[in-house]
Amino acid sequence: MADHAHKLEILRGLVKFKSNTQKIWGVLILLTIVTAIEVVLGIYKPEVLMGPFLGMKILNWIFIILTIVKAYYITWDFMHMRDETKSLRRMVVWTAVFLICYLIFILLLEGGYVFDVYKEGYVKTDF
Amino acid sequence: MDNTVVSTGTEGKTWGGGNKPLKASYGKMMMWFFIVSDALTFSGFLAAYGFSRFKFIDSWPIADEVFTHVPFFHGTYPMIYVAFMTFVLIMSSVTMVLAVDAGHKMNKAKVTFYMFLTIIGGLIFVGSQAWEWATFIKGDYGAVQTKGGNILQFVDTDGNRVALRDFAVIDDHKERVQDERKSGLWFTSEGTLPTYTVSEIYDGLEANKDVLVRTQIINDEGHKTVLSREESLRQIKENGTLVVEGANLHVNEYGSPLFADFFFFITGFHGFHVFSGVVINIIIFFNVIIGTYERRKSYEMVEKVGLYWHFVDLVWVFVFTFFYLV
Known part of the structure; x- marks a missing residue:
């Protein structure tokens, strides 16, 4: 077990920490900032970001990207994925990411199709 | 021939066993x-x-x-x-x-x-x-469910939500009471009735000129559609079937039960x-x-x-x- 050998830099070496404890607090600050940005955007909903982009509002894409950023730091630093071997990391991350992307793609496409059937076909729920 | 333990000749090699390639327990x-x-x-x-x-x-x-x-x-x-x-x-x-x-x-x-x-x-x-x-x-505010399962909520002319309790006209001669096991057949009963009936809501809507109905449909600006006064009254009269307060697995005052x-x-x-x-x-x-x-x-x-x-x-x-x- 590579217990005491923690990799102590985040953001591709932009921020380096002296100890593991310090890195934990650093990641907490990062996660808090990201959450704060999400909440502020969620409350004020700037008009600029409400335009459509790839089937969703730009704001929603920003939320999803920020969520993945948070998920990355929770997994890499809190769950110590950064310190695991490359093979263990890939086994866990690639499997999950592939299956989840596949599932989401299929279900959202189907949901959009059903919506179109309700809207443009003969099935009506408008009563 | 000289020993009973099979020696595979792979000891110390990658597949010889005893490795921890993932370095995790x-x-x-x-x-x-x-x-x-x-x-x-x-x-x-x-x-x-x-x-x-x-x-x-x-x-x-x-x-x-x-x-x-x-x-x-x-x-x-x-x-x-x-x-x-x-x-x-x-x-x-x-x-x-x-x-x-x-x-x-x-x-x-x-x-x-x-x-x-x-x-x-x-x-x-x-x-x-x-x-x-x-x-x-x-x-919080309560809503009326239509025949088709859609939810109709109430807003004032500025678009602020209005709660049912703020405008419903209470009918003092309400005949409908909750069916309990002690009151009718011993094997039939029903859940708690909503505080108001649809007709009380309709009377309240008629009496309060500044209350409008808001449907579930989201318009181009991303807000829920607010109906005109006549359309509001017509919707509640013709389609309103059930007063919904709060949410459970069957009904949901906020919109789709899903x-x-x-x-x-x-x-x-x-x-x-x-x-x-x-x-x-x-x-x-x-x-x-x-x-x-x-x-x-x-x-x-x-x-x-x-x-x-x-x-x-x-x-x-x-x-x-x-x-x-x-």
Whole structure:
């Protein structure tokens, strides 16, 4: 077990920490900032970001990207994925990411199709 | 021929056995694989939520209008309370990872302290979720459900929500009472009746000129459509069948019942994970106190439950995004 050998830099070496404890607090600050940005955007909903982009509002894409950023730091630093071997990391991350992307793609496409059937076909729920 | 133990000639080579190519213990690896499968379960739920939402993309409830309450405060504060819950969970993740770190240094006192804080954080989160559920179930403004299962809400001319209790005209000669087992056939009964009947709502709407009906349909500006005065009266008269207050698995005053179903199912499943996480953390906490891991000379068990606890946090990050933000 590579217990005491923690990799102590985040953001591709932009921020380096002296100890593991310090890195934990650093990641907490990062996660808090990201959450704060999400909440502020969620409350004020700037008009600029409400335009459509790839089937969703730009704001929603920003939320999803920020969520993945948070998920990355929770997994890499809190769950110590950064310190695991490359093979263990890939086994866990690639499997999950592939299956989840596949599932989401299929279900959202189907949901959009059903919506179109309700809207443009003969099935009506408008009563 | 000279020995009975088969020698394969591969000792010390890659496939000779005794290797740990992943440099992780069995328990830790299995926790990771459990987390992968659990992540797939949760993504199944969230993808199903996405499916239903895309299916009703023009009439889905707007989360900002649903979750607006903060305990001990009046008024509407969208997002504030779940932001607090998110922060509590992230904070308890931090204390957990500090406990793991202290475990690596074999510092029993610190592990105990940080495990304790983690448990407290988990309890605050579960409590908050219970409160969130109670508020959601109780409802706020009330609405009328149509024959087709659509929800009609009420707003004033400025677009502010109006609660049923603020305009309904109470009929003192209401004949309909709740059917209980003692009142009619002993084997028939029904649930609690809504506070108002649809005709009381209609009378109230007729008497209050500045109350309008708001439908589920989201217009181009991203707001729910508000009907004209005549159309409002017509809708309630012709289509209104049931007064809905709050939400359960069948009806939902905030909009599509599917929204409530997914809310109960996904946050419930997540809350159950947090609850089990707290129970497991408590077990490990007492194991730390009685010195089990001190004797074992390894705090790896803390690390393993830590993985689970962080996973619960990870899932919440996604639930937060897809239920409250997007």
